[in-house]
Amino acid sequence: AQSVAQPEDQVNVAEGNPLTVKCTYSVSGNPYLFWYVQYPNRGLQFLLKYITGDNLVKGSYGFEAEFNKSQTSFHLKKPSALVSDSALYFCAVRDALSAGGYNKLIFGAGTRLAVHP
Amino acid sequence: SAVISQKPSRDICQRGTSLTIQCQVDSQVTMMFWYRQQPGQSLTLIATANQGSEATYESGFVIDKFPISRPNLTFSTLTVSNMSPEDSSIYLCSASNRGNGEQYFGPGTRLTVT
Numbered sequence: 001a002q003s004v005a006q007p008e009d010q011v012n013v014a015e016g017n018p019l020t021v022k023c024t025y026s027v028s029g030n031p032y033l034f035w036y037v038q039y040p041n042r043g044l045q046f047l048l049k050y051i052t053g054d055n056l057v058k059g060s061y062g063f064e065a066e067f068n069k070s071q072t073s074f075h076l077k078k079p080s081a082l083v084s085d086s087a088l089y090f091c092a093v094r095d096a097l098s099a100g101g102y103n104k105l106i107f108g109a110g111t112r113l114a115v116h117p
Numbered sequence: 118s119a120v121i122s123q124k125p126s127r128d129i130c131q132r133g134t135s136l137t138i139q140c141q142v143d144s145q146v147t148m149m150f151w152y153r154q155q156p157g158q159s160l161t162l163i164a165t166a167n168q169g170s171e172a173t174y175e176s177g178f179v180i181d182k183f184p185i186s187r188p189n190l191t192f193s194t195l196t197v198s199n200m201s202p203e204d205s206s207i208y209l210c211s212a213s214n215r216g217n218g219e220q221y222f223g224p225g226t227r228l229t230v231t
Contacts, residue, residue, distance in 0.1 A: 105218055
């Protein structure tokens with residue numbers, strides 16, 4: 001079965017420190033992977049994606065993610081966290097088994113990032 | 118990327134009534150999706166709406182409860198029918214043009230049923 005796991009409900013980081021939000025996946029075929037961020041009372045905002053190519057993907061707001069095929073992981077990273085990065089982060093993978101080419105996404109449970117001053 | 122708006126942004130409704138949520142995209146898109154999200158929780162896909170065809174519903178969601186329209190390539194509506202307090206949630210629409218699964222989301226509609 002295809003799935004995405006975010007093993008941490010919450011990640012706490014001090015401002016200025018590097019942050020990592022973890023994601024592992026299980027899919028059939030090549031994975032198409034995404035990270036989204038949700039600020040309070042807002043919709044999801046697209047951060048970055050991995051389709052093919054370099055394993056290190058750079059995205060919005062200084063975030064990047066590293067695709068690791070052997071570990072089936074796609075961890076989100078940022079070298080220096082900001083208080084304004086505090087939000088709910090979702091990892092997602094394209095459902096390769098979507099019928100009719102609808103390209104549904106399978107979302108992880110979400111990880112709440114709290115950056116403390 | 119596409120810019121997506123939703124109306125209403127929030128509403129408080131009485132049980133037994135229905136609410137229609139509108140989703141407008143600033144460009145033509147192939148696929149639109151409707152999700153439900155409890156605050157702080159993950160997203161649950163309700164259905165996929167493609168222009169010119171019936172919506173495709175996920176397990177646990179039925180057309181009678183969540184009828185969807187997709188009259189053109191920039192607009193869709195979701196109706197939550199015969200509401201109960203269990204329908205209180207955030208409803209999100211998204212749009213996609215890309216075969217890789219990339220989606221863009223609206224701001225959501227926060228529904229409270231009393």
